[in-house]
Amino acid sequence: MNITRASGFAAIIAAGAIVLSGCAANEPTGEAPDETTSTLEGTLVGAGASSQQSAQEAWVAGFQSANPGVTVEYDPIGSGGGRDTFIAGGSQFAGSDRAFKDEEIAEDAFGACVPGTGIVEIPAYISPIAVVFNLEGIDTLNMDAATIAGIFAGQITNWNDPAIAATNEGVELPDLPITAVHRSDESGTTENFVDYLAAAAPEVWTYEVSGDWPVDGGEAAAQTSGVVDAVANGTGTIGYVDASRSAEFGTVAVQVGDEFIPFSPEAAAAIVDASPLVEGRGEGDLAIELDRTPDSAAYPIVLVSYLIACNEYAESDSVELVKAYLSYIISEEGQQVAAEAAGSAPISNDLFEKASAAIEAIK
């Protein structure tokens, strides 16, 4: 009896020791590779859009290995939460799927910034949204915005509908009901997709623009993975997903002007250049009015997510860190790691020039 009890205690102690040593193994060892000459030190805190999460993780990893003394924390609490945290001064930068509105900037109550100096907004994360479908033997279909809107609004219900056939001569469309899959959780992907439909097909898409799916009807699935699974496992399904997840499906080429533009990173980045800046903003504020019906050959269904920082920080310690981190994000390397990790479209040279000027001006 005593022996077993004693061995029980021994086992508990041994287990405790294992647990504790496990913790110890996670502590930073402090012997970072000394290849860089970076002297930056400190902690940079950001919060915001969950759409940027994978990209931010890649950026944080890349940036921290180049600057061992810096810790970057990005909390993917969602765009709204990110903007609120930034206003409250709880973070030094924010990620957001939309820019601040004029009236929010006019209130000028950004906790971390010097009052009256405005903010920097950079559309640095451009994520194309692909319209994907699951039809045997068909890899691509041409559709105009009104057709896509009709399908997702539940007005076009069969694949052999004349509206789809009209833009797809020579494609044999099956007599099959359409199941349109949308996101059941609130998401920036939904908001941008719906925004495109509302802008490009206003006569068909009369619903509000919202991150929650605004129509009663259609099939709902949770998160990007849920939509991917639902489209893959269903018959005659169509959905919209982050373009990085579109490889296994047929994709829709979207009509812009007289052309049909299939999704590509370059075409997606081009839409940001084709869109005008929001008027009346500060020097460093690169907020754009996304032009969903451009004249040039650009892919209009994109999610553009902003990085938001102060023009002038109340605490000067933050300045160098923010500048270095944002510069890394817009750099070719930063955009490349995001493209690999999150399937985003690297920003154009034109935007890079403007963004670096804006970042340089931060003080």
Place this chain on the structure above:
Amino acid sequence: MSTETVQSIPKPKLRPGDRIFSGSALSAGTLILIALAAIAAFLIIQSIPAITTPAEDITILRGTDFFSYAFPLVFGTLWAAVIALVLATPLAIGIALFISHYAPRRVAAGLGYIIDLLAAVPSVVFGLWGGNVLAPAVQPAYSWLEKNLSWIPLFEGPASGTGRTILTAGVVLAVMILPIITAICREVFLQTPVLHEEAALALGATRWEMIRVAVLPFGRAGIISGAMLGLGRALGETMAVAMVLSASGAVTFNLISSQNPSTIAANIALSFPEAYGLNVNVLIATGLMLFVITLLVNMLARFIINRRKDFSGAN
């Protein structure tokens, strides 16, 4: 025994072991009450802003008031749980009877073990299985139901193209609550007094008649409490429903279409990551409603069990 000996026995001596054990039992009992009270207090305090704030100021409500937002969720929660219970209870009773009264002992032990194993599968795995395997597999059946039985309101259609309907979610939930109902039924059936069973057999009852007159009446309270425990799990199940169900917020009894009410727990899981400010309070307020519903269901179950106890033959 003489009276002198009885008197000479001293007052029962409390050994340290007794004191420690009664103390720890008491604190364990108190702790659960404290935890429950703390959760209830959290839910109530956090819910108040959601109900007192004008609905226009809360974005998640999209123009309606709180109760019109919550009603489809409450409906969906109850509807999915009822479907699961209707499917799982007869099956569980059958399995339990097979294990306790029909199967050879060696098979019975193995089968019981396998059923218990189902309870160890994480709900995310059930969600993946339901969404990726079960839903596509039953989709043709839904199309058939729509074609042939659409005059029954339950199968009105249009049939879902992916099979991710509330019936599929109900089946997944039924599989999830099967182990607990089966385990309790099995234990209760095994408790049936052998004298009752033998008496029934001696009166000329067949095995089925013996089960009907001796085992089932004896086990009725156990069946109900097992079903209620299962119902509790079905009401609160989150991930599996969130992953399987195509939720559109419609209030409908239609089992096979893409239009399904969501459940409270699944809705919280799906909406919470992007929620902030008052939207969080609204979600917590729906959580409070689930808390109250579960409480009511359990009280109802207690009431039924207490009322039936006298007739069950257990006493």
